[in-house]
Amino acid sequence: MVTFLFTLLVLIPIAIAIDIAEKIDNFLEHADLSFYQIVDEYYKNFIIYYTNTFMPLALFIAVILFTSKLSNNTEIIAINNAKVSFTRFLYPYFIGATLITILSLVMNHFVVPQSSSTRKKFEKEYINGNRQKHEFKYINDFSLQLTDSTYIFIRNYNTENNRGYDFSSELYDGIELKTKLVADNIKYNKKDSTFRLQNWRLRKIYDQRDSIFLGDKIDTVFNFTPRDLIYKSALSQEMPSDELYKFIKVSEKRGVKNLNAYLVEFYKRTSLPIASYILTIIAVALAFRKRRGGTGVNLAIGFGMMFFYVFLLKVSEVLGGVAGVNPLLYVWMPNFFFGCIAIYLYLNARK
Structure with a gap:
């Protein structure tokens, strides 16, 4: 858990530094924008959003680092010689993964949407400017079943x-x-x-x-209200899950043709935290055996798999938002694929 927190404390400042470099010109354009307002309305919510986003990645890296250290110190050999099974060896990891999963579920369903609402309001006012205002300003040829x-x-x-x-x-x-x-x-x-x-x-x-x-x-x-006329996936990120679920059900009764963008966001809030268990098994199975090259090789393999997971996750979100497909299947597709890899690595590690 300490390694997990340390990894987050490394990743978040990097994300903040990149974001500041990208948006510093937008901040300086507004003379009435104070430093406190930037920190309170934007970067406080920016940290909440990216902390939640980086949790699976930080957990994956933390497990690899911690397990590689055990392996390099030959402590895992002693554990194996003591006839401790690989399944029993995973218990503490799953306790940690459960704590992080519960925290991530609460943040995904309730905390992050409210935080995103404040952050996106700030972006609309001071960063995106007229471009986003124009996107939501005009609605053409709209029909609705009340x-x-x-x-x-x-x-x-x-x-x-x-x-x-x-x-x-x-x-x-x-x-x-x-x-x-x-x-x-x-x-x-x-x-x-x-x-x-x-x-x-x-x-x-x-x-x-x-x-x-x-x-x-x-x-x-x-x-209906004017907000019901705006069907944009960005709005779904600002709704707590209970409000988003009610919105989807009401919209279905009203005959809205494509709600997949909202369904993808709703399903993703559960699928991403559950991935913590899958990534934990993969990380332990990769790092528990001592390798030539040490921790660096395990991290290289781990980062490669993690970036592939993120890539597959983004592809599945785009495909799941297309009309006429099953968004639940596409959102869970990365977990199914990496779940098969986790099962294979787990069975191989038990031998």
């Missing part, structure tokens, strides 16, 4: 002034259209969570006749 029978459509919506154009709402009874409400303009009022429709027309369809009502302005309520 209930089993109610659908809405908006041609264009501006999230900055909460105003949209060419709005329509349709109510169905089965497959039969019963009412249709259209408006040239729609504006959201945050104060009372209502929508103001301008130049609206309401058509009610009956068996023998239709009724049409119209007016200049009307205030009404709908079962």
Whole structure:
């Protein structure tokens, strides 16, 4: 555990130094931005995010370093001669991995999302600037299913002034259209969570006749907010898991076509901490035997496997976010692949 903490204390300052070198110009552009604000709103949350991200890597390196030291001091030979099985030898490692896994699960599901919300707000204000603002500002040709029978459509919506154009709402009874409400303009009022429709027309369809009502302005309520119009994977990183799960379920009922980006983020919060067990077995199996070249060879092999794991993890996230695939399968694919390697190394090490 001490080696694990030491590894984190080595990795985090490196990440901070690289980030400062990259963003120093953005900080200097804002004269009103104080040193305390940078540390409190950005780098405090930056440390929380990357500490959680580096945990599996730090654990992997720590296990290799610690086990290699035992091996180089011939302590593992003494343990083997004492008839201690390899499975029993793994017990303390799994206790440490369990503690780190529990910590990582809590951080992934609850702490990091809230921290990311503050950090991304700072990035939007002082780093990304107009580029990210423009990305989330305009929503075009958006449709949403509010209930089993109610659908809405908006041609264009501006999230900055909460105003949209060419709005329509349709109510169905089965497959039969019963009412249709259209408006040239729609504006959201945050104060009372209502929508103001301008130049609206309401058509009610009956068996023998239709009724049409119209007016200049009307205030009404709908079962959605402007935030529901923004379906971006970046927003999922800012939601605690309970809120993200509810959001996914509500969106599924509303008929949102592709939620895989949100599902990938939700599943990843569990799969990455569980990988600690797999990486622990691999690290112990690689380092418990004394090698010519010592710790350096074990670290070289370990770093190679770790970078391949990160590469496979990123590929699986991208593929899992594509519509029409099973995101759960793709998110867990790196764990399945490295789990097979861990089983092979474990069985080989027992011999």
